[in-house]
Each structure stands twice: as C-alpha cells, then as structure tokens.
Amino acid sequence: xxxxxxxxxxxxxxxxxxxxxxxxxxxxxxxxxxxxxxxxxxxxxxxxxxxxxxxxxxxxxxxxxxxxxxxxxxxxxxxxxxxxxxxxxxxxxxxxxxxxxxxxxxxxxxxxxxxxxxxxxxxxxxxxxxxxxxxxxxxxxxxxxxxxxxxxxxxxxxxxxxxxxxxxxxxxxxxxxxxxxxxxxxxxxxxxxxxxxxxxxxxxxxxxxxxxxxxxxxxxxxxxxxxxxxxxxxxxxxxxxxxxxxxxxxxxxxxxxxxxxxxxxxxxxxxxxxxxxxxx
Amino acid sequence: xxxxxxxxxxxxxxxxxxxxxxxxxxxxxxxxxxxxxxxxxxxxxxxxxxxxxxxxxxxxxxxxxxxxxxxxxxxxxxxxxxxxxxxxxxxxxxxxxxxxxxxxxxxxxxxxxxxxxxxxxxxxxxxxxxxxxxxxxxxxxxxxxxxxxxxxxxxxxxxxxxxxxxxxxxxxxxxxxxxxxxxxxxxxxxxxxxxxxxxxxxxxxxxxxxxxxxxxxxxxxxxxxxxxxxxxxxxxxxxxxxx
Numbered sequence: 001x002x003x004x005x006x007x008x009x010x011x012x013x014x015x016x017x018x019x020x021x022x023x024x025x026x027x028x029x030x031x032x033x034x035x036x037x038x039x040x041x042x043x044x045x046x047x048x049x050x051x052x053x054x055x056x057x058x059x060x061x062x063x064x065x066x067x068x069x070x071x072x073x074x075x076x077x078x079x080x081x082x083x084x085x086x087x088x089x090x091x092x093x094x095x096x097x098x099x100x101x102x103x104x105x106x107x108x109x110x111x112x113x114x115x116x117x118x119x120x121x122x123x124x125x126x127x128x129x130x131x132x133x134x135x136x137x138x139x140x141x142x143x144x145x146x147x148x149x150x151x152x153x154x155x156x157x158x159x160x161x162x163x164x165x166x167x168x169x170x171x172x173x174x175x176x177x178x179x180x181x182x183x184x185x186x187x188x189x190x191x192x193x194x195x196x197x198x199x200x201x202x203x204x205x206x207x208x209x210x211x212x213x214x215x216x217x218x219x220x221x222x223x224x225x226x227x228x229x230x231x232x233x234x235x236x237x238x239x240x241x242x243x244x245x246x247x248x249x250x251x252x253x254x255x256x257x258x259x260x261x262x263x264x265x266x267x268x269x270x271x272x273x274x275x276x277x278x279x280x
Numbered sequence: 281x282x283x284x285x286x287x288x289x290x291x292x293x294x295x296x297x298x299x300x301x302x303x304x305x306x307x308x309x310x311x312x313x314x315x316x317x318x319x320x321x322x323x324x325x326x327x328x329x330x331x332x333x334x335x336x337x338x339x340x341x342x343x344x345x346x347x348x349x350x351x352x353x354x355x356x357x358x359x360x361x362x363x364x365x366x367x368x369x370x371x372x373x374x375x376x377x378x379x380x381x382x383x384x385x386x387x388x389x390x391x392x393x394x395x396x397x398x399x400x401x402x403x404x405x406x407x408x409x410x411x412x413x414x415x416x417x418x419x420x421x422x423x424x425x426x427x428x429x430x431x432x433x434x435x436x437x438x439x440x441x442x443x444x445x446x447x448x449x450x451x452x453x454x455x456x457x458x459x460x461x462x463x464x465x466x467x468x469x470x471x472x473x474x475x476x477x478x479x480x481x482x483x484x485x486x487x488x489x490x491x492x493x494x495x496x497x498x499x500x501x502x503x504x505x506x507x508x509x510x511x512x513x514x515x516x517x518x519x520x521x522x523x
Contacts, residue, residue: 118382
C-alpha cells in the first residue's frame with residue numbers, strides 16, 4: 001500500500017495488529033533527546049514559576065539545608081563524640097546529595113501527570129517529560145553545591161585528584177533520575193496511590209542510609225550496606241569528595257542498580273508507552 | 281498530497297477514575313475471585329471505523345456530545361493509539377484541539393510564542409518569523425511583553441488564536457470553536473482562518489454546529505456512540521438546507 005502514497009513531508013502510521021512497540025519506544029527516546037532544548041526550557045520555566053515572587057528563589061533551599069546542616073552537625077557530632085571538623089564534611093556531602101536524590105525520586109512520580117494537558121493535545125515524545133523532570137531537579141539540586149564548598153573551606157578538607165570521580169557519580173544519579181522519571185511517572189499515572197507510598201519509602205531510607213551517621217558506626221554490618229541502592233549511589237559522589245574515591249563494592253553495586261533501573265524503565269516504556277495518554 | 285486512511289479503528293477508553301484506579305481496589309478486586317477479572321470501567325469510544333479522506337476534502341465529524349468526535353481527532357493527531365485497526369496519515373499534521381495546553385500564564389506573550397515554537401520543534405529562524413507574525417496579528421502592543429496572566433479574556437483569545445493559526449499544515453485537525461461564532465471576532469481572523477482551511481490539503485473538524493458544516497465542509501461523517509452512521513456529502517448526511 002505504501003508505494004501508492006504520494007510524496008509528503010510526514011507520514012504517521014500505526015497498526016494495532018503490528019504495534020512495533022520496540023521501534024516506537026526507541027524513536028521516542030531518540031526524538032526526545034534530540035529535542036532537549038524544549039526539555040531545558042520547560043525545566044527552567046518550572047523553576048521560575050515555583051519560586052515566582054520569592055526574593056531568594058531556589059536559594060531558600062540552600063538556606064534551609066544550611067540551617068539543617070548546622071543543627072544536625074552540632075547535635076550529632078556531640079552524640080557521636082566526633083569533632084565538628086571530622087563530622088561536618090561527611091554530613092554536608094551526604095545531606096546535599098541525599099536531598100538531590102530524594103527530590104528526583106519524589107518528583108519522578110508526577111513526571112507525566114504534571115504534563116497531562118500537553119500530552120492530550122499533541123503527540124510529543126514521552127522522553128521529553130521525563131527529561132524535563134530530571135533537569136529541573138538537577139538545576140535545583142545544584143543550588144546546594146556552594147554549601148559543600150563552604151563546609152570544606154571552613155573545615156579545611158581538600159579532596160585529592162580522585163575528586164574527578166564525582167563526574168561519573170553525578171552522571172549515574174542523572175541517568176537514574178531520568179529512568180525513574182519514566183518508570184515511576186508511568187506507574188504513578190496509572191496507580192495514583194504509589195506516589196504517597198514512594199514518599200514514605202524515601203523517608204524511611206533517609207534513616208536507613210548513612211547520611212546522619214557514618215557507615216563505620218555499623219561495624220561488621222557495614223558489609224550489608226551495598227544492598228541499599230541509595231547508599232551505593234550516594235557513595236559514588238560522597239566517596240570521591242571525602243573518602244578517597246569510595247569503596248569499589250559501592251561503585252559496582254551502583255552500576256548494577258543503574259542497569260536494573262534502566263532496563264526496567266525501558267521495558268515499561270516499550271510495553272506501556274501507548275497507554276500513558278489514557279492514564280494521565 | 282495528503283491522505284488519511286483508517287481501517288477498522290477501535291478504541292476502548294478506560295475510565296480509571298470511576299473507581300478501578302486505585303491500587304487498593306485492584307488488589308482487593310483480584311482477591312474477589314474472577315467476579316470481574318479486569319475490574320475496570322471501559323467505554324468503547326470508537327468502534328470499527330473505516331474511511332479514507334483524500335486530498336482536497338474538508339470533512340466535518342458530527343454527532344452529539346460523547347459520540348467520539350474529539351477522541352477521533354486525537355487519534356488522527358497521534359495522541360491516542362488505536363487498540364485495533366490501522367491508521368495512516370500522510371502529510372504534516374496540525375492539531376488545534378486544546379489551544380490552551382502548553383501555555384504558561386507566568387510568561388509573556390513573546391515567551392509563550394517561543395515556547396510554542398519549541399513544542400512544535402521549529403528552528404531559530406522559523407521561530408523569529410513566527411514571533412513577528414503573531415505579534416503583528418494579535419496586535420497586543422506593549423502587552424506582548426507582559427505575562428499573559430494579566431491579559432483580559434479578549435487579549436488571551438487573540439494571542440491563542442494567533443499562535444494556533446500561525447501554521448500551514450497539510451492535514452488540519454480542529455475542534456469546533458475556531459470556526460464557530462466567537463472566532464469571527466475580527467475580519468482579519470476570518471481571512472486568516474479561510475487561508476488556513478483552504479491552504480490545508482485535508483481538514484477534519486469536529487463540530488455539532490450545522491452552519492459550520494455547511495459553510496466550510498465538503499463532506500460529513502456522522503458518529504453515534506463511536507460508530508459511523510453516515511458518511512457522504514454534507515447534504516446527504518445533514519439533509520437538504522431547510523427553507
């Protein structure tokens with residue numbers, strides 16, 4: 001039938017008997033990535049609108065993280081009988097990176113529901129909405145980075161050359177954030193109860209993950225820490241900054257969790273992409 | 281040359297929010313041993329639609345509310361994929377279904393035009409040309425650089441209309457308000473619509489306003505409960521003009 005079609009600028013074809021789910025999912029990701037400028041513009045708008053009219057804008061987050069650092073730092077360094085200089089760099093890096101990860105996971109649950117109107121109006125690649133969600137949180141999270149520099153300056157901690165490993169570490173977080181925005185975005189569009197569940201789980205993991213406490217405090221139980229995906233991912237950024245690169249086992253685990261996450265997201269995208277428009 | 285070819289299109293529209301949506305109900309529902317295995321409310325929105333629309337045809341989709349007109353438009357636009365059947369749309373598609381979607385109230389008119397261009401995937405040069413065109417047509421003066429949250433209703437309509445119509449697709453899909461009453465708010469809007477409609481190779485408009493159908497369309501397809509119950513020239517489907 002195709003050969004009798006005239007020359008046209010565009011061709012849209014869909015056949016329910018031959019849904020070509022995999023090709024369409026791949027095209028979704030490729031075309032979505034190619035239109036990153038739209039995702040950046042939307043992420044930027046989200047931030048601007050969220051903090052409209054506020055004097056400090058996203059720096060409110062920096063301020064509140066700073067206050068939290070100081071409060072927890074003083075109290076828990078006394079509790080753990082550590083000097084502030086020993087404790088604060090660990091806490092600063094952990095808290096900032098945790099906030100970043102936790103925001104990404106929480107907002108991943110609304111990546112598609114938030115864009116409901118536009119999803120029903122025009123067929124955009126779903127990748128764009130996930131990318132928008134990830135980029136927005138990356139930009140917001142970056143506002144906390146000066147805190148780490150400040151704490152390092154005050155405490156006189158200077159990481160060595162292994163600090164360059166934060167680059168792959170941050171990339172792992174970004175990839176996971178994007179994959180989760182696709183995966184949780186789809187699941188939570190379909191089942192609206194999962195969003196609040198994710199919120200509670202993140203709260204639980206805040207205490208299960210060595211953020212306030214140092215991993216060494218676990219003694220021999222510390223060997224089990226890589227079972228916690230958040231610890232592993234966190235360690236790929238914290239390790240290079242304060243631990244001379246981080247444990248190899250944490251890096252291996254972080255890569256493994258990332259692969260699982262990406263494979264799951266890809267499988268869901270292939271299987272359910274065409275259903276998202278009905279779910280949002 | 282454009283073409284729309286539909287063969288046996290079906291669409292079930294699940295209504296999750298009618299109670300089947302929550303995880304709790306899903307889990308509990310499955311425990312209730314096969315009384316209702318799928319346990320979701322499904323409305324058959326479109327059933328076995330087959331039609332071919334060729335170059336030069338301007339088609340009205342008519343029918344009551346809930347007959348499936350807008351759903352069919354969305355399917356032609358590529359938003360909903362059919363659960364059965366085959367659809368081919370050859371030609372660049374321009375959809376004017378929900379014009380307020382993707383508008384950011386906190387941004388200025390100019391920023392919104394840029395945003396719309398990004399949504400449509402346009403290049404920098406096209407964006408500049410389109411911005412100039414919309415600015416001239418919407419005629420908002422200095423309000424073009426003010427957040428549209430502050431616009432009066434009329435100014436909002438002018439900008440939305442200018443943005444939506446600033447394209448020349450080969451296949452034009454639109455919901456009725458563009459052609460009905462209000463859109464004729466200015467002589468130049470009329471002229472612009474005419475250019476858009478006649479410039480497109482194919483137009484499909486969803487409407488239940490017979491005057492719109494008689495004025496703009498060459499063919500009508502009547503939908504009732506998601507099924508085609510009439511397809512032919514306007515006079516065939518609507519009956520001759522009443523005296």
